[in-house]
Amino acid sequence: MYMWRDIKNPTAGGAGRTTHELCKRWAQKGHKVTVFTSAFPRGKEKEVIDGYEIVRKGSLLTHYFYAYVYYKRYFKGQYDVVIDQINTIPYFSPLYVRDANIVVFIHQLCREIWFYESRFPISLFGYLMEPLYLRLYKKYPTITVSESTRKDLSDLGFSNVIISYNSAVASLYKPTEKKEKYPTILFVGRLKKAKRPDHLIKAVHLIKKDIPNIKLWIVGEGDxxxxxxxxxxxYHLEDNVVFWGLVSTERKSELMQKAHCICVTSVREGWGLIVTEANAMGTPAIVYNVPGLRDSVKEGINGLITPKNTPQSLAITLTNFFRDENLMNKLSLNARRDALNYSWDKSANVCLRFIGEVCEKQ
Known part of the structure; x- marks a missing residue:
């Protein structure tokens, strides 16, 4: 499988976690699994994690070139399937893979994210080119993680697309862990413009007028x-906002369980893995109405969706949430129940059956 950031990369997000959970389960079933990805400081060039191999070469940009080189030199003829996982830029595997089946794995389209994360004219170029280079893949079997992304792909001409839902490690839940004394909001993710964490800070500024002891925990790093x-x-929020930086998986789960809600304000997501992870800790999500998040959050069940994607609307939704203890308790209980409907074992099997069917047809 080609993918941009593996599970040990300090900047890995939901795609890295998803890839790890699937690959280790495929390896447990006896399959030879190799992940080719970008390198990072102090990361080994090769290592085996939970039964599958990781090969790291090149930077976030140059590893796309090395993917081609390594396939020609080392991987060709060694695998039945090449999974081209697309995060912003594809690996263009259909142009050089001739001896193996190709399966596409795409979490989300970039679309407007280009304008948040790239400068003009690169942003406009990327936005216009994305539908064009994705059409190179439309005839190939594809895995995605939400109905929103499946619809986006369908609009581009993709016809053979299945959904493999994100899950969470529910065993990290500790029944004895209590919620914080003060109303606490959690943000988890890379600190990037497209994630819009600034909307949360602006919302807390508005909420503080009614709820002075409001807390916002920000977990993650970024430019x-x-x-x-x-x-x-x-906004003089030094006593209200805490920057935790990067934390361990165990610490992240602890913070998720202590917070009253997790907020996700991204421009778009594939699914929003952190929603399901927080739900598994008994913490509901309050999110913007965007692709991916409108799939992972069921309004009034495992969280709330803001009427508008603005700090003002977010502030109103959060204030109403914190003022209604019955709603908070109901969403917390239902969130954990909803998260238990998802399983990495189930998702891995769904993908494996799909890949098996692809191989049988060739």
């Missing part, structure tokens, strides 16, 4: 952090 710290100081 947008400096601007977020400045915004926090501008």
């Amino acid at each position: 947008f952090k400096g601007a977020l710290v400045k915004l926090t100081k501008k």
Whole structure:
């Protein structure tokens, strides 16, 4: 499988976790699984994790070239299937893979994310090119993680698309862990403009007028952090906002369980793995109405969806949430129940059956 950031990469997100959970289960079933990905400081060039091999070569940009080189030199003829996982830029495997089946794995389209994360004219170029280079893959069997992305792909001409839902490690839940004394919001993710964590800080600024002891925990790192710290100081929220930086999986689960809700304000997501992870800890999600998040959050069951994707609308939704203890308790209980409907074992099997059918047809 080609993918951009593996599970050990400090900047890995939901795609890295999903890839790890699927690959280790495929390896447990006796399959030879190799993940080719980008390198990172102090990361080994090759290692085996939970039964599957990881090969790292090149930067986030150059590893796409090395993917081609390594396939020609080392991988050709060794595998039945090449999974081309697309995160922003594809590996263009149909142009050089001739001896194996190709399966596409795509979490989400970028679309407007280009304008948040790239400068003009690169942003416009990427936005216009994305539908064109994705059409190269439309005849290939495809795995995605939500109905929103499946619809986006269908609009581009993809016809053979299945959904493999994200899940969570529910065993990390600790029944004895209590919620924080003060109303606490959690944000988890890379601190990037497209994730819009600044909307949360602005919302907390508005909420503080009615709920002075409101807390916002921000977990993650990224190039947008400096601007977020400045915004926090501008609104005099130093006592309300805590930047945790990068934390372990165990610590993240602990914070998820202690917080009253997790907020996701991204421009779009594939699914929003952190929603399901927080739900598994008994914590509901309050999210924007965007692709992916409108799939992972069922309004009034495992969370709430804001009427508008603005800090003002988010502030109103959060204030109403914190003022209604019955609603908070109901969503917390239902969130954990909903998360238990998803299983990495089930998702791995769904993908494996699909890949098996692809191989049988060739």
